[in-house]
Amino acid sequence: MSIEAKPSDWDAVASRYYDNRSPREVYDNVERPMHYDGYVECIDYIRDRLGHEGFIAYCWGSVIKYQHRWKEKGGVESLRKAGWFLDRLIKEETNAE
Numbered sequence: 370m371s372i373e374a375k376p377s378d379w380d381a382v383a384s385r386y387y388d389n390r391s392p393r394e395v396y397d398n399v400e401r402p403m404h405y406d407g408y409v410e411c412i413d414y415i416r417d418r419l420g421h422e423g424f425i426a427y428c429w430g431s432v433i434k435y436q437h438r439w440k441e442k443g444g445v446e447s448l449r450k451a452g453w454f455l456d457r458l459i460k461e462e463t464n465a466e
Contacts, residue, residue: 412457421461421465428454428455428457428461429454429458431451435447435448435451
């Protein structure tokens, strides 16, 4: 893009990186936490670094962690996080077959 780009050109580029919806619509503490916003999803980076077996252990450990502490910390949100990690574990195992 040249320096002489029109505002609409810049908007087209920016729309790839920014979402114009309100934060309440964009972020969710389980599915898409605000503190994990970036170009590379943290979970994908962890998967790449740990490999299949390490990632399986990481997901299983996270399921255990969130189930263990749900009453004292997080309540139902912690159960949702445990479910998210369990779903990710199932997806990882299904893709490995």
